[in-house]
Amino acid sequence: MTSNNVLLKVEGIDVSYGDFQALRKVKLEVKEGTVVSVIGANGAGKSTLFQAISGLQKPSEGKISFMNNDITGCLAHEIVAQGISMVPEGGRVFPGLSVLENLIIGSYTKDARKKKTKLLRRTYDLFPILLEKANQLAGNLSGGQRQMLAIGRALMSDPKLILFDEVSLGLAPLVVKDIYKQIEAINQEGTTFVLVEQDVRRSLRASEMSYVMLAGEIVLSGKSSELSEESVRKAYFGI
Ligand SMILES: Nc1ncnc2c1ncn2[C@@H]1O[C@H](COP(=O)(O)OP(=O)(O)OP(=O)(O)O)[C@@H](O)[C@H]1O
């Protein structure tokens, strides 16, 4: 699904951890209904970028807007309420809670709480395994199932935008294929995605726009169909 409305705009943000500057003048635009990839080596700043958008890190410079609202410096729960949800690295879930309890936690905002039953049904339709395992502890799920639960939890806040960190890391190829199929289905229904993915070929194939990060900066960006794998790999390694 494509439209020309800019949903998310990141304009020249800097983020530091103490003396260490992790993001420098990072600029990015995400159009409504699209899938955008962020590609970069370990330590490039991809997760920090997601944390800044989600309100978990505060930029010292720059601006982040979502649906034309300035959300720079908003608190994490306010940002979720506005419609941005993150699937954190490594499919992090609460291992000591059941699958259902993990999902319910995702719908803590006022608007999502009202639609909880509908959202739960949609999540189970997308990932039937989560219904099958609803009462089991999340800690007993396989890696792929945990990743599905993490996506399910993100969906439970009824987001307009999902920031998905490390889509396929550590997962078997068939599971990865399945997860991308579901990302596509969710995107078709109108949810916008920003994906972090280590697999360059897959990121280019799965997205309309790609941004390559190196040492805290965006060093290459463009339409995924117009970027060559080679140019992305070079940018990725800073060659
Ligand atoms: N909490 C923190 N305190 C200090 N430095 C941090 C912290 N989190 C990240 N960093 C540093 O900031 C830089 C960017 O880290 P970030 O996790 O954003 O990278 P990344 O691109 O997500 O890497 P990966 O592919 O390993 O997930 C790295 O040099 C990292 O060591």
Ligand SMILES: [Mg+2]
């Ligand atoms: Mg990361």
